[in-house]
Amino acid sequence: MANRDFNNWLSTMKDSIATWTYYTDFDKVYENVQKIKVELNILNSLIGSKNIEEEFKSIVTQYPNVLVVVPILLAKREAEIKVQDADGSYVFNFVNMNYTVEQYALFMRNSGLFDLLQNHIINNLVDYVLGIEVGMDTNGRKNRTGHVMEDLVESYLIKAGLVKGKTYFKEMYASDVEKKVPFRFI
Numbered sequence: 001m002a003n004r005d006f007n008n009w010l011s012t013m014k015d016s017i018a019t020w021t022y023y024t025d026f027d028k029v030y031e032n033v034q035k036i037k038v039e040l041n042i043l044n045s046l047i048g049s050k051n052i053e054e055e056f057k058s059i060v061t062q063y064p065n066v067l068v069v070v071p072i073l074l075a076k077r078e079a080e081i082k083v084q085d086a087d088g089s090y091v092f093n094f095v096n097m098n099y100t101v102e103q104y105a106l107f108m109r110n111s112g113l114f115d116l117l118q119n120h121i122i123n124n125l126v127d128y129v130l131g132i133e134v135g136m137d138t139n140g141r142k143n144r145t146g147h148v149m150e151d152l153v154e155s156y157l158i159k160a161g162l163v164k165g166k167t168y169f170k171e172m173y174a175s176d177v178e179k180k181v182p183f184r185f186i
Contacts, residue, residue: 032133040125043125046118060101070094092104
């Protein structure tokens with residue numbers, strides 16, 4: 001076996017695998033915000049409200065579907081949010097109301113969302129959620145890293161003349177590898 005120069009090999013490595021869209025998937029961010037834009041704009045009417053709790057109750061009574069956006073205002077994707085306090089535990093469902101409008105108002109007050117809206121801490125919920133989505137998407141970067149690396153390696157394989165499905169294979173199950181390779185894994 002010939003000696004290999006590890007330092008020479010290491011010097012051929014790139015210091016980044018980031019592509020143009022690696023850092024934030026803005027298409028996904030915009031799509032997620034677009035899906036809830038109407039509900040966010042309805043709740044925008046609460047910004048700066050002097051009587052926020054009563055207005056919130058009125059809005060939820062008229063447009064109960066606005067509740068679906070409450071979790072994302074707290075940077076959560078789940079439809080249910082569990083809360084524990086001295087009075088007990090709650091599991092708020094923001095798709096199918098499982099509490100009274102008054103209890104949802106309590107959630108808004110105690111979570112700090114009424115303060116956020118009433119005191120002009122933000123000016124527009126669509127923009128606010130856009131920022132939340134960007135932040136949450138950066139968490140998805142760790143998933144993209146693996147895919148980006150796969151795509152980068154694949155581009156080198158293609159450039160070297162290999163053909164997908166014939167001379168190289170991507171994302172195979174162990175059982176598929178066992179069918180193609182003449183030896184068994186232990």
